[in-house]
Amino acid sequence: MANVSLIDIEKRFGAHVVIPRLDLEIADGSFVVLVGPSGCGKTTTLNMIAGLEAISAGQLLIGGRDVTDLPPKARDIAMVFQSYALFPHMTVFENIAFGMRIRRQAKSEIDTQVRSVADRLRIDSLLDRLPKALSGGQRQRVALARALVRRPGVFLMDEPLSNLDAKLRIEARSFLTKMHQEIGVTTVYVTHDQSEAMTMGDTVVVMKDGLIQQAASPLEVYNKPANTFVAGFIGSPAMNFLELAIAGSKLIDPENGFAIPLPDRLRGALTAYPKAKVVLGLRPEALRPVPRNVEPRDAPLLSIDVLQHLGHETLLDASSGPHRIVARVSASDDSRIGEKRPFLFDAEHMHLFDSETGASLAAA
């Protein structure tokens, strides 16, 4: 096991800077998930840790040892690829044993370790098969076994579940989490799937354009997003954003009937804020129509555009002028398409963001 330190890491492809500057400390034994949209630099970062991409500037330490210029084999790492990358001409046994054979370990030792890891991953009956005779889930386990068998200091995973079907992915997700809890190896996991990031990682690192937007625990990233990008990327459906004018202790849009009182904790955040407008962020679960038997008072009126019944709950797409929101309500909600309903904005879960930079002003 080892900690990983990325210090002022920069990555350039010719004149094109992909990662301008990256600082990240990954604690020993932690499960860190790098998440972000395509092209955000998460896989490049992983490849730099692996030694598959050269680091243009900065320093990479694994277990306190400077490995910046060392080849992959000298870094004490193992990696699971998105495509599994099994050797198609080798049996499952040979695939798992490949690294140990390269290191010229004793035959008996290889045999014992391969069988032990295969047993643990429930692929012991497949050792004589070629990869083409395996299902997607089995191939994924073989790739995992190949990485596990060498007992590396750091485990790197590049979207290892993205080729599995939805059901298998959920199974594999809990399997990997359980496995990490058992063996406790430092793991760096790359995904573009925010639900994978939220459910698996101790720490979620949200990236965009080669920069870390926020690195925190899953709940902190969800409840205290650092900016509108993080707030919009983490959570499904995404957070709702409403650009409103500041009028004393209220956020207003008179043309569309918005006059939302701010809770005390957010008023302070606006005292030093010089701009006239601010972005109000609300998760779908922080919005709901005012019950029909309750007096709506100043609640903004929104038109129901779409109803998405998910069985256990319903998503309401509603709008008023340029403002569009998605609200998560109970399945028993009786809203109808085309109807206008007053909506409650949960003051406890409001977020405020800078209208120009998107940075968080204060969070619930």
Add this chain to the structure above:
Amino acid sequence: MSSRALATPSGRTLVRLRYAAPKIFATFLALLLAAVWIGPLALMVMTSIKPNKEFLNGPFALPIAPNFDAYVKVWQGLHFGVLMQNSLLYAVLGSALAVGLALVPAFALSRFEPPGKRYIFALLLTGLMLPQQTVLIPLYDILRWLHLFDTRIGLIIVHGVYGMPSQILILRGFMTTIPRDIEKAAQIEGATDFQIFTKVILPLAVPGIVVGYTLNFIAIWKEFVFALVFLNSESIFPVTVGMLKLNSDRYISAFNLPSAGLVISQIPIVILFIFAYRWISSGNFVGSVKG
């Protein structure tokens, strides 16, 4: 056509015919093409088992009294066994040399980006575009200078070097299709570049190697000009040059003898193809990547 017209039996037949017409045409075209290829081969085999007189009476007629006399005559008269041995030697070793010389450059050109890669590649491919005749005199001089003129090894080297550019082209194309992740996985597992090449790329490139080797084998087997110019001794002639004898006055009117010689000379090619086909169609990458 109205729906009522379609409902009648003749209407349905017309519709079926309209859908079947492209298939019928394609089948006819395939049969025609097969006939163009198989026709001369069949004629060659037929001629080889007919007495010469029978051939002169009806070149396209089926043999009345088929026999293998021509095969025996050709085999004994031309020392065909020796010719075949020589041809096999040139084709087996010349192709192995061509593929062997091409493997490393093909790997490098498929994976790395050395400075001036385009020019290196263009230079290598120039070898493909040079007509044989343009290199005859320089090669003749080089072989004499190296004391390799009129030697088996000299001709093998010429075939190997001359075949290398096309092998680079074939193998590079094939190696480019080997998923990069497989190579990266080997790298992560601790393999050196040489180990990646020998333990991963090379076994996966086998179908490409077999394709390249087979094509080169056929090219050398059919080759005539190099062997004619660079060899003098009859004992080391390949089949193509050895069979020239059949054009001498003694055999000029004997059509069955060259036919028998040609049939015998095609046997190794057919065997090679049967063997190579299994490899070419093996689909070696299945299961390596994705689900």
